[in-house]
Amino acid sequence: MQTKTEILLREKEIQGITYSLYGKIFIAVISTIISFFIANSLFEILSTVIVNIILTISLYLLLRILRKNKFVMPIGILCVLIDVALITILPFIYYNSVGGDMVPRTYLVKTYTHTTIYGILLLNAFTIQPLYPLLYALGVVISQCSILLYAMADPRFQSTESFKEALLGNAAHVNSYILGMAIVGILGFFLAYLTFLVRKTVFNAVSNEVKSNQLSRYFSPNVVTEIEKADDSFFTSGGKEQNVAVLFCDIEGFTQLSEELGPEKTMATLSDYHSRMLDVVFGNGGSLDKFIGDGMLVTFGTPVESPLDAENAIRAGIAMRKSLNEWNLVRKEAKLKPIKVRIGIHYGPAYVGNVGIATRLEYTVIGDTVNAASRIESLGKEVNRSFLISRELLSRVANPDTLLVKFVSLGNFALRGKTKMTEIVAVEAV
Template sequence: MWSALRAWLFDGSGLHKLPDRVQAAIRIQQEQSEILIAWVQLAIVAMLAVVYESTTMPGGVVQFGNLETAVLAIYAVFGVIRLALAYRRLLGAWMLYLSVLADMALLMALIFSFHLKYAQPAAFYLKVPALLYVFLFIALRALRFEARFVVFTGVAAVAGWILLVLYVLSGYGGPDDPTTDDFVDYMTSNTLLFHAEVDKIIAILLTTAVLAVAIARARHLLVRAVSEGAAARDLSRFFDPNVAARIRTAAMAVKAGEGELRDAAILTVDLRGFTRLSTELAPDDVMKLLQDYQGRVCPLIVGHGGSIDKFLGDGILASFGAVAPSSAAAADALRAVDAIVEAADRWAAERRSRGMAPLSVGLAVASGRVVFGAVGDGERLEFTVIGDAVNFAAKLEKHNKDEGTRALTDERTYGLAQSQGYRSPAKPETRLGRHVAGVQDSVDIVVLSP
């Protein structure tokens, strides 16, 4: 049982078992926490310096030396060094433990200096309110989300306070027998009441225990959050950003079979000649070619408000106004086509300059009512768009070969885009009554790029 409790408190949720990238993310969080702790420590020493150095001495009392000034100065130097190491990510565990000891040494030395500063017996310092700073230093270690440092700070504080009590009992700082059993006498004189000091120690230990448990729980949540955050970032690369955001912000779990009706525009993109190239090139070269092509096209689609629905080998299916309603879906889709055509021309010129065969793309846009939602078997889900516009866009893209063009849309979609503010960079050509394979009625098409 003790080993299980120890592992739960101090093992950090099996941090060493996590992937390196997750461990690195947690280390970054801890390093940032150490910078914050270092600044807080410097703020504490500055505050204490103001408080203790501005204390007015009562008349007739002779100040014994300037111990607190020396302690604060030493601690300030230590704090600056610690801050520099924190920024350089050079704080090892030994330095962190040393920092805890420095905190407690500072506090106990300041408390000890009270009876010297006011020329009182040692028992005088047992009642000073500076002991409350112990709880601040314990809480300060909680910022790192490691219970071991909280426990070590609490134990160091108790050890320091016991040493101060033992000094009182030694008689060097006052009467030979400074103890009392009378609480009123304890509160109104320079005496020591064992029960009062035990209460203080118990309060420190209980505070340490509660904070250690709280930090252990928080650390488990931190590890889980960082792990899930890293997984979410990785998984979001497999989803369109808008779809990923929709999943993250969904009020209820996403289920298969749930969909929404949308007025959307559908864009299909195809890389010409890829099938032949995939049989001629090495596998690595095939994937590099795809990455080069998709790396140029996909940002343009997303940049114009589109969402990548899926990659179909060298084909790309994108939607505008499906993931989220849009009043300019058709216009955005045609603007994306113009941008992709321009990028494809640059890509072809780059390949020619390197002595490589130029590649071209085929595009088509259709619009209409589609259903957007999740499909799958419950264990494996996929967001997609379904509807006549999706099928029509795919058929229209294939029709580019029959027309000898690169980009097409139908006349209705083009008119809708114009009503939404789209203006073509060049005067498009309209071709009436075309027969598109798989479409029963003739189609009036608009050539966006010959």
């Protein structure tokens, strides 16, 4: 079974092969157009057009198969074989266009296929699979050297050591031709190694992407971002004091509900509930600190505080209730009991950072503000309100009217464990 890293790397390889195939189709089209202007005969034009049409259709069919995410490696190798076959055919098309057996086979090695050879070699490197440029270079060297041996078997074959005579005359510069093939081989090896390095880099990038996705299953997006860019000092015990908005959310009557549903259905219900709530929390810039059974501890302003933390916390609470109402309509149609929650939010200083030991750290918030938010949420049961906030939180909102809800002061309360009175405000629909 493939790992997620391998699956993502395979997708990158498919993307590379796709680019390579499109590039080869482009070369086929361009060479077809050019053949009308530089071809030596009608035979060369027709041969070039037919070969390129067959090539284009073949590459298009391979693209269709590749999009189904099947036979990736076989398609890549087949593309290499097609490339080598094409490079082998082209010299013979040119040779036959100037007379075929009527002229010396010298003309088999006096073609302009080298430009095409190098272009296709570069396209094979786009696949981020080092095997392809290496196989292609090896195939080209074998193919072109075989053509050279075939040409030299002709008694009429002419060779010269003069570059000028080879360029302007009927002779071929064999050493130059062999040197060209050596360059193809060396370049193929170099590109294969370069592709290997690129593939390794892509693999590391994909691995980091997978790790980031895995982290997001345990941490909220804000914390994941902080972890990704943090240095070693982030992964030590310690933190700092800063102002945060702390939101507690709890399901009413969860103990009774879990008894009625049983363990399996309870876990399924919680999973659905948490998924819906977290979408809202993350959408409003919040961070999940932890799940506490059916409850959630959410913070706004971690790891970096913002002037909008208090407002975002209230918006999240409003959106959570809206999402819950929508979910309850779905549950009603399925003849399931509605889910009711209590929300409590407070704002103030808290200690934000890692607690624990080097081998087991937890990024969290600690302090009186956290305790107060928990007490405010619990107070909802006593005053029969489902959404309570502190005056400290509301005072941080620049324009409460924009939230489109009604804020009703319930007076001052002595929260359990606190000596200072706290003004509690109920959040109600307009």
